[in-house]
Every structure is written in C-alpha cells, then in structure tokens.
Amino acid sequence: MDCLIIGYNDGDFNEYRLMSHRAGADSPEWQIFRKEHLALDGVAMPWLEAFSRVRNRVTGRNDRYHPAEVFNLASLYLASYLRRRGISAEAVTLFSGQRDEVAAMLAQRPRVVAITTTFYVNVLPVLPLVQFVRERAPEAHIVVGGPLIENLCQDGVVGGAVDESLEDLLTVMGADSYVRESQGEWTLGQLCQAVAAGADLSEVPNLLIEDDAGWHPTRRKPEANDLDECAIDWSGFSPRDIGPTAQMRTARSCAFKCSFCDYPQRAGALTTASVETVRRELRQLAEMGVRNLVFVDDTFNVPPKRFKELCRMMIEEDLGLSWYSYFRCSNARDEETFDLALDSGCSGVFLGIESADADVLANMRKLAQDDQYRAGLEPTPFS
Numbered sequence: 001m002d003c004l005i006i007g008y009n010d011g012d013f014n015e016y017r018l019m020s021h022r023a024g025a026d027s028p029e030w031q032i033f034r035k036e037h038l039a040l041d042g043v044a045m046p047w048l049e050a051f052s053r054v055r056n057r058v059t060g061r062n063d064r065y066h067p068a069e070v071f072n073l074a075s076l077y078l079a080s081y082l083r084r085r086g087i088s089a090e091a092v093t094l095f096s097g098q099r100d101e102v103a104a105m106l107a108q109r110p111r112v113v114a115i116t117t118t119f120y121v122n123v124l125p126v127l128p129l130v131q132f133v134r135e136r137a138p139e140a141h142i143v144v145g146g147p148l149i150e151n152l153c154q155d156g157v158v159g160g161a162v163d164e165s166l167e168d169l170l171t172v173m174g175a176d177s178y179v180r181e182s183q184g185e186w187t188l189g190q191l192c193q194a195v196a197a198g199a200d201l202s203e204v205p206n207l208l209i210e211d212d213a214g215w216h217p218t219r220r221k222p223e224a225n226d227l228d229e230c231a232i233d234w235s236g237f238s239p240r241d242i243g244p245t246a247q248m249r250t251a252r253s254c255a256f257k258c259s260f261c262d263y264p265q266r267a268g269a270l271t272t273a274s275v276e277t278v279r280r281e282l283r284q285l286a287e288m289g290v291r292n293l294v295f296v297d298d299t300f301n302v303p304p305k306r307f308k309e310l311c312r313m314m315i316e317e318d319l320g321l322s323w324y325s326y327f328r329c330s331n332a333r334d335e336e337t338f339d340l341a342l343d344s345g346c347s348g349v350f351l352g353i354e355s356a357d358a359d360v361l362a363n364m365r366k367l368a369q370d371d372q373y374r375a376g377l378e379p380t381p382f383s
Contacts, residue, residue: 001089001109001111002082002087002110002111002112002192002196003079003082003087003088003089003090003111003112003113003114003188003192004089004102004105004106004112004113004114005075005079005090005091005092005113005114005116006075006092006095006113006129007068007071007072007074007075007091007092007094007116008067008075008094008116008118008119009094009126010094010095010096010125011120011125013037013044013045013046015124016033016122019122021033032121037050038050040053048066048067051065052064066094067119068093068094068097069243069245070243070245070247070294071091071237071241071246071247072091072093073247073248073249073296074116074146075092075093075116076232077185077232077249078116078185078188079091079237080231080232080234080236081185081189081230082185082188082189082192083236084229084233085189087189087193089192090105090110091237092105093241095128099132102132103132106136106140107136109139110140111195111196112142112143112188112192112195113140113141113142113143114143114144114145115129115130115142115144115145116145117145117146117148118146120146120148121148122148123148123169126144126173127172127174130142130144141177141191142174142175142176143175143176143177143179143188143191143207144177144178144179145178145181145184145188147182149178149179149208150180150182150266152166152169153180153217156169157180157208157217160216160217162208167214167215170210177207177210178207179191179207180207180217181222181223182223182266182268183223183267184223185223185230186223186225187204187207187221187223190204191207201218202218203218204218205218205219205220205221206218206220206221206223224268224271227249227250227251227252227271227272227277228273228274231277231280232248232281233284234281234284235284235288237288239288242285242288242289243290244289244290244292245291245292245294246290246292246294247293247294247295247296248281248282248293248294248295249273250272250273250277250278250297250300251271251272251297251298252267252268252270253268253269253270253271253298254267254298254299254302255270255299256365256366256367257365258364258365258366259363259364259365260364263298275309275313279313282314282317282321283317283319285321286321290321291320291322292321292322292324293321293322293323293324294324295323295324295325296325296326297325297326298326299326299327299331299352300325300327301325301328301331301332301337302328302331304331307337308337311340311341311343312340314344315343320345321345322345322347323344323345323346323347324347324348325349325350326350326352327349327350327351327352328351328352328368329351329353329373329377330372330373330376332376333375333376351376355370356373358370
C-alpha cells in the first residue's frame, strides 16, 4: 500500500478541557472550548454526546450520535484522488472505532500514513494516532495536513522560517512532515511518489520538514485543483462502509467575503464542479444504496442559476435521494427555487443568519438585508 489515510480521531475530551483551562479565561483556546461543549448533570461533554444522552432519556433508546456516523469525506476524497493517479490508497473514517482495522492495514507496511485534521482545533487528537502508527509501522512516513496545520502555519511561518512555538507543536505531534496548503491533495500525491522513489523531500512543495537545523518550509506552490478531475470514484469503496447517508462536495470556497471569515482568502475563488460530474457521483451513490445526501458546499444555492440546474438534474435523474445542505436564504427569493428544491429531494437546509440588524450586517459585509432574510423565511412548501 502506498498510502493509508486516517480521517478522524475523537481525542481525549478531558485533556482538551484541562488544556483550555490552563490557557486562561481570555485565551482563544478557552473561548473555543466554551462554544464546543455542554454541561449535563454538572459534567462537561461534547455537544453530540450531551444531545445523545438527553434524547435517550426521552426515547428510552441507546442511540449515540457522532461525527463519524458518516464516512469522513476528506479521507474518501484523498484516497480517490490518489488512486486516480496510480497511487494505491485506503481510507479509515474513525480511528477510535477501527483500531483493529487500522492495525491490520499498518501490517501491510504502507509507505505513507496521512492524518487529516478537518475537525481539529488543537493538536491533542493527533498525538495518539502518531504513536499508534509508530509502534506498528515504524518505517512508514507520517504526514499530517488539513485545516489545523494550515491554521497553525498562518502565524507560525514567517518569511520562510518556522517560529519557536510552531516548532514545538510540530515536534510534539511527532510526524515526519506536514502539508501547509489549504487544498493539499496534489502535495500529498507528490509526497507519496517521492517517498516511493526514495527522493529528496525538500524538493516537494508545500511541506514542513525537519533536518539538523530544525523545521523549515519547502517552496510554495499554490494548488488550484480542478473539481471535475478530482471527483470521487465512489465505486472504489464498499457500500457497507459508506452506509445509507453520505456527504458530497460540488464546490470549493465561497462567493462572499464577509469580514468575520477568511475562508475565501485561504481557499481561493469559488470553484465548482460541472453538473455532469455531480450527476455521475449521484448515480454511483444511489447504486451503492445511499438514500440521504449532505452537500457540504459552503453555500449550495450559490450561484442561483447553477443551483437550479443541479435541482433540475436531480429531478430528471429521480434517484430517490433526500438531500440537505447549507443554504443562503437571501439568495432564494423566488418560488421557483423552493419548488425545484422540494421536487429534487430537499429534506432540510442549514441557514446562516448571523443577524437581522442592518448596521451589523453592513459591518460584517454580508451583502444581505434583513428583509431578504425575512422573505426567505416566509412559509414555503417545506413547512
């Protein structure tokens, strides 16, 4: 195996709580922690765990809601991307629930083990992953990438040098290299090829690597990966692993530039997959038995014209899929939009409405007015 990709690890919540507490009440760590947990019966716990416990009290059941109920999209995407380029790759969605499976894959001596950090706000979940891999596949090259590393590098890499605080974090995590690119799939592919060939990793762009002088970045080469060429080949994965609910991406970045968000600056201009690419992926998912689909695009109904084209395509295909998405109601003010969404299988949307105050909206550069929000929330066929 060329590359094993590990998608998610729970980490130790109590360690996270203690770390945030030690950082102090005014620290960013504590502010984030405050928003990421609930106290139930006097015990702090993650939101979904609290939700599961409360719901089970009401229903008498023993359900557990967890982010990894849906297969980690980043790991699927990266595995598919590598396979299309002749690099053998496997994906694991949840480390804590698949330790035996991960150990069996490590026994196949993968050349590279890639750890994604899509949901991480600190380094703690990475530590046991690296240790587990080191113990079972000491010869594997461990690389960590994703939003956590990109965030750390925003302030930690200045003028081609890695500052002391970031050096400490990189050393604590214990990986062999780190990807510092907001996309990163091309860089991972280049790394896998270099490791297989025994080539000099300093020639691979967008990495942080270590030598006798410490950690340092390789040259930058911003990625602009084509979403049509990077579409997931779902036929390469087991329907048993995917299950009845899947996530899917049809666009990268966001068309707006709100003052509180730097995502467009990091991800670049809004890039979309073609309707035909989306059609092919939907057909594959339906054939695998998927019945519920979550579009993770930052704003699925932007641009409005493309959204209508996608809805018409889904109506035409009639694949029996129910879908959910993030939705900008200020861009859905005509009845046709709601009719198309309903007829194409929309079962619910997540609305981003930060404020209905005109001054606050202007300060945030939301490019939306409160009357647009009110119009978007008027009773529709969904209600």
